[in-house]
Amino acid sequence: MNGGRKIDLEALKYILMGVVMVAALAFFVTHPIKVIRYDREPVEVQVVGKEIADRDGGKQYLLHCMKADGGQETLELHEKSIGERFEREIVYKQIRSGKYYKFNVAMKEEFGSQYRTVCGAVKLINGYTLETAGQ
Numbered sequence: 001m002n003g004g005r006k007i008d009l010e011a012l013k014y015i016l017m018g019v020v021m022v023a024a025l026a027f028f029v030t031h032p033i034k035v036i037r038y039d040r041e042p043v044e045v046q047v048v049g050k051e052i053a054d055r056d057g058g059k060q061y062l063l064h065c066m067k068a069d070g071g072q073e074t075l076e077l078h079e080k081s082i083g084e085r086f087e088r089e090i091v092y093k094q095i096r097s098g099k100y101y102k103f104n105v106a107m108k109e110e111f112g113s114q115y116r117t118v119c120g121a122v123k124l125i126n127g128y129t130l131e132t133a134g135q
Contacts, residue, residue: 040104040119044068045075047097055114061092062115075105076115091122100125 045065053060061077079088095101102123105116 040106042102042104043073044100044102044125045073046100047095048072049097050092050095052092060114061088063095063118074115075103076108076113076117078111078113078117081106081111081117081119086121095122 043065045067047063048066049064051062051064053062063075063077065073065075067073077088077092082088082091102125103118104120106119108114108116111117
């Protein structure tokens with residue numbers, strides 16, 4: 001008789017584990033984790049000027065750029081957009097006016113900035129000019 005009771009307790013333990021697992025799975029299926037993924041757009045530009053502006057008591061690192069079509073755009077280096085491996089101030093200092101760069105940029109809404117934001121690493125383009133960009 002004791003052997004039968006032990007089997008019932010073991011069976012009950014597995015049944016309860018199964019019910020908990022099914023309940024957890026049902027919860028995650030009905031309440032998925034929402035991750036907003038913004039698109040990154042690669043842009044190739046010439047940096048024509050740099051500026052550190054004060055905004056709401058903080059510093060705003062701006063890059064004034066010339067696009068291949070002759071249009072101008074201001075991009076921002078935001079602390080959250082650069083990533084954990086880079087520091088905004090160091091990246092800003094390494095970017096030189098008059099040089100051509102390839103940036104991945106995000107929309108300004110993603111980081112709450114006034115301008116489109118440079119995301120991740122910055123790539124210097126050697127041998128790139130506005131003339132070769134149009135070809």
